[in-house]
Amino acid sequence: MRIPENRLALPLAALFAVCFVAPLLVLLALSLQAGSEAQGLSLSRISFAHYRDFFADGFNDRILAQTLLLGFKVTAVCLLFGFPVAWIAARARGGWQSTLVLLIVLPILTSVVVRTFSWIVILGRHGIVNQLLQWLGLTGDPVNLLFTETGVVIVLAQVQMPLMVLPIMTVLSKLDPNLLDASRALGAGPWRTLRQVVVPLAAPGILAGCILTYAASVTAFVTQTLIGGARLVYMPLRIYQEAMGANNWPYAAAISIVFMIAVLAVIAIAGKIGNLTRSRAHA
Amino acid sequence: MPSPKPVFSRRIDSVRLVFGTMTGLALIVLVLPTVVILATSFTSSESLQFPPQGYSLRWYRELLDADQMRQAAWNSLVLAFWTMLLSSVLGTAAALGLSGAKPRWTRAADMLFMSPLVLPALAFGFAALVFLYGVGLRPGLALLVLGHTVVCVPFVIRTTLAALSQVDPALRDASRSLGAGQWRTFRKVTLPLIAKGVGAGAFLAFMSSFDNVPVSLFLADERTEVLPIHLWQQISSNLDVRVASASGVIVLSTLVLMLLAERFLGLTRQLGR
Numbered sequence: 419m420r421i422p423e424n425r426l427a428l429p430l431a432a433l434f435a436v437c438f439v440a441p442l443l444v445l446l447a448l449s450l451q452a453g454s455e456a457q458g459l460s461l462s463r464i465s466f467a468h469y470r471d472f473f474a475d476g477f478n479d480r481i482l483a484q485t486l487l488l489g490f491k492v493t494a495v496c497l498l499f500g501f502p503v504a505w506i507a508a509r510a511r512g513g514w515q516s517t518l519v520l521l522i523v524l525p526i527l528t529s530v531v532v533r534t535f536s537w538i539v540i541l542g543r544h545g546i547v548n549q550l551l552q553w554l555g556l557t558g559d560p561v562n563l564l565f566t567e568t569g570v571v572i573v574l575a576q577v578q579m580p581l582m583v584l585p586i587m588t589v590l591s592k593l594d595p596n597l598l599d600a601s602r603a604l605g606a607g608p609w610r611t612l613r614q615v616v617v618p619l620a621a622p623g624i625l626a627g628c629i630l631t632y633a634a635s636v637t638a639f640v641t642q643t644l645i646g647g648a649r650l651v652y653m654p655l656r657i658y659q660e661a662m663g664a665n666n667w668p669y670a671a672a673i674s675i676v677f678m679i680a681v682l683a684v685i686a687i688a689g690k691i692g693n694l695t696r697s698r699a700h701a
Numbered sequence: 702m703p704s705p706k707p708v709f710s711r712r713i714d715s716v717r718l719v720f721g722t723m724t725g726l727a728l729i730v731l732v733l734p735t736v737v738i739l740a741t742s743f744t745s746s747e748s749l750q751f752p753p754q755g756y757s758l759r760w761y762r763e764l765l766d767a768d769q770m771r772q773a774a775w776n777s778l779v780l781a782f783w784t785m786l787l788s789s790v791l792g793t794a795a796a797l798g799l800s801g802a803k804p805r806w807t808r809a810a811d812m813l814f815m816s817p818l819v820l821p822a823l824a825f826g827f828a829a830l831v832f833l834y835g836v837g838l839r840p841g842l843a844l845l846v847l848g849h850t851v852v853c854v855p856f857v858i859r860t861t862l863a864a865l866s867q868v869d870p871a872l873r874d875a876s877r878s879l880g881a882g883q884w885r886t887f888r889k890v891t892l893p894l895i896a897k898g899v900g901a902g903a904f905l906a907f908m909s910s911f912d913n914v915p916v917s918l919f920l921a922d923e924r925t926e927v928l929p930i931h932l933w934q935q936i937s938s939n940l941d942v943r944v945a946s947a948s949g950v951i952v953l954s955t956l957v958l959m960l961l962a963e964r965f966l967g968l969t970r971q972l973g974r
Binding site: 429434437445458516519520527609633640644661671681682 | 716734797816818821822828851883914915929937945955963968969973
């Protein structure tokens with residue numbers, strides 16, 4: 419029996435239809451149901467009440483904005499450090515390159531709970547960061563980094579850095595070295611070559627890295643809750659509280675849908691901007 | 702053809718200097734938590750401090766009595782194993798299908814299969830729970846495997862597609878024209894050529910399932926409690942020092958697995974494609 423090759427994707431497509439698309443559709447339907455209990459879906463109880471409730475509460479709006487902003491901050495830090503790391507790693511030779519890449523992927527392979535836990539030890543009142551600051555005489559009293567947004571950004575940047583570095587490294591290592599030679603021969607300095615030759619050509623990798631980092635940071639439940647503590651609430655904790663704490667499933671569903679749409683919108687806009695810059699680079 | 706040597710010359714320019722410094726800083730920060738957790742896990746005292754005042758294997762010995770933690774670790778390993786298996790089979794098949802299909806279909810299917818990487822995973826975890834209750838099922842190991850497979854299969858597809866793109870289609874055509882059937886061609890020609898890519902994807906799927914919190918948070922119950930959730934609860938309620946030694950075990954096993962994956966699958970080359 420000969421199976422046409424493109425049918426080979428069907429089993430996974432079936433799994434996705436049942437275990438991915440269907441649950442998301444049910445979630446959407448539940449979010450449109452009036453009342454606070456999940457008592458089956460019915461057309462007669464369709465309402466936008468949960469969405470209205472969500473946006474009417476200024477507390478929720480702030481959490482949504484803070485979560486989306488957190489993603490931008492982490493992505494910015496990861497790009498600032500990730501691009502140089504990718505550049506150095508892409509140009510390193512054989513054994514060096516493997517070692518560098520292993521050091522870069524080690525954090526993402528290590529359990530995120532473990533990494534976050536380690537940061538609690540590092541950032542705590544008696545942690546190394548405070549010891550260092552006090553030794554340098556920069557501060558007398560220990561600085562509180564745990565349970566602050568700065569702390570969350572630092573830890574998330576470390577946790578998600580590989581997601582930024584790997585895609586950029588992939589495009590940079592495919593870069594034709596002759597282009598850099600040409601740019602230099604034409605009199606461009608290293609920074610100008612970087613800005614006008616390397617970055618435009620690496621744009622797809624940069625975009626992919628930014629999208630992966632952003633998506634991973636906004637939904638990083640473990641790091642957000644352990645480093646942010648109970649006072650810094652981001653969207654994932656908000657969903658968890660309503661779903662498992664308050665047991666208000668329809669409301670939790672509405673919050674989940676708002677969160678997903680917001681994140682996808684940011685990613686879509688990033689993709690559009692990326693396409694624009696790319697078409698301009700080719701023009 | 703002139704060699705590309707001049708580009709890779711050792712000439713120190715300002716870009717190299719600035720980027721080198723930043724890379725150095727970034728690498729220190731990337732590696733720091735691993736070093737700190739390993740050192741801290743060997744502490745002899747009750748408190749978590751770096752550097753510890755004294756070293757001992759005390760908390761590793763205490764792990765032997767941590768029944769709940771060990772049960773959770775076992776659950777996580779079983780779950781990660783089945784997730785890896787299912788992701789590898791379905792993911793490899795899908796990658797083969799995608800590489801042979803019409804571009805328009807490939808784009809759409811690729812987007813669908815990759816979307817778990819960008820969609821907030823916690824929202825998907827909750828959706829899965831709502832759906833299960835809706836159709837009258839209760840969470841259990843089999844359903845956890847399905848949920849994990851959805852979020853872990855993208856890794857297998859990525860690495861397998863990258864490996865497939867390096868395979869010369871002429872080889873497959875040659876095998877067919879020599880009379881080998883489709884299955885035989887796959888087993889004797891295609892699979893050996895993409896095996897390392899599939900292996901790297903399977904490795905990533907295993908690690909990412911073992912580490913998964915957003916899906917397990919909703920689909921795991923007392924019977925199927927998994928390690929990351931157990932540790933998360935321990936850390937957020939009381940700082941049990943046994944969490945440090947458990948972390949030490951996780952870090953060391955990760956290091957070993959990573960080096961094995963590099964040795965036998967060329968992990969870094971697979972990831973750099």
